[in-house]
Amino acid sequence: MLVFRYGKGPEVVPPVYLNGSPVRVVTSFKYLGHFLTENLRDDMDMERERRALAVRCNMLSRRFSKCTTDVKTTLFRAFCQCFYTCSLWCNYTKRSYNALRVQYNDAFRILMKQPRYCSAKTMFADAGVPDFYAIMRSRIASVWANVWQNSQQNDILALFTVNPSNKILKHWTAVHLDENGK
Template sequence: MVLLSPSVGGLRKLLATCEDYAAEHGLKYNSKKSEVLIFKAKNQTPCSVPPVILDGTALQIVTKFKYLGHVVTEDLKDDLDIERERRALAVRCNMLVRRFARSTKEVKLTLFRAYCQTLYSSSLWFRHTQRAYNALRVQYNNAFRVLLRLPHFCSASEMFANARTDGFHALIRKRVASLFQRVRGSSNSILKMIAGRYDCKMQAHWAAICIGNA
């Protein structure tokens, strides 16, 4: 569970509500597994942060945490999450290479689509360096080459075209387009607000990716 508040005072009130609910229903929050993350504002860094207490214990202040598998950082940048996905992709690829080295090309392509094209939460990546993004792209291309035993310097676009499989940029565009469509079709009030704001930077980012300008 995540609580969001614009101030420490507001966060304390939210926690008090949670504690009251837990007491009424015979529950207890684990303060050792609870953390506080302060999102940085432009040109504003707090000199000191008052303690946030849960069940009598001051919560640890962190600079990043993982929520539903996605790494969230204090500066709201996605480099660490992209690196998480790059490492996970490398692990999955190595597993496929070890276990299915003697399989046919058709089997390897099916496995690649199933295990290497998920790129979890990639449609949410918004603020990142080109270096981190390129590292994931190179990992994706190399995973395909190694699995299918292709030459290291063969053309990435040609090898994906010949295999009738999505390349990295095509895959990202499909992930973004899918999320964009789901946001626009959602009945959730917050998502409807985002979908209705055509000056929203996230919408502009999605649109740029879908038409190939990012």
């Protein structure tokens, strides 16, 4: 059992029994590949994704080091741009977000045998590959479009789309704004 401790939350959780056996209380739980934590933070899930990206990148760079740039780019798009459940991330530290972004940049550098000091922006532009921020905006826009479209037939989703205090909605909007708020 996972008890979400948002704000003050319960200090003591009474025991819960299922068929006479006590249910264990945990601080985090992996559900459909996404880590949920008691404090509702996304850092653990972002670290899971960062590690998975590192593994995929290392596998690609070992197995396909002698392939052409076009093949490597196609493989990178297929294996390193998925970021499963990233559209759910809205409560995380800058450190976690930057670690994932750096891993994404380094993955492409390693695969393309680029030096560590080369500009990520130029590297992605030259290859015609979206950078980390573009991937995040794209994933969020895709989920938001589906939520918005389905909110016309679903009252729960309709509440989600019109509530201006909704934390996920605020985050999704902020991702699409530049540093000047435009």
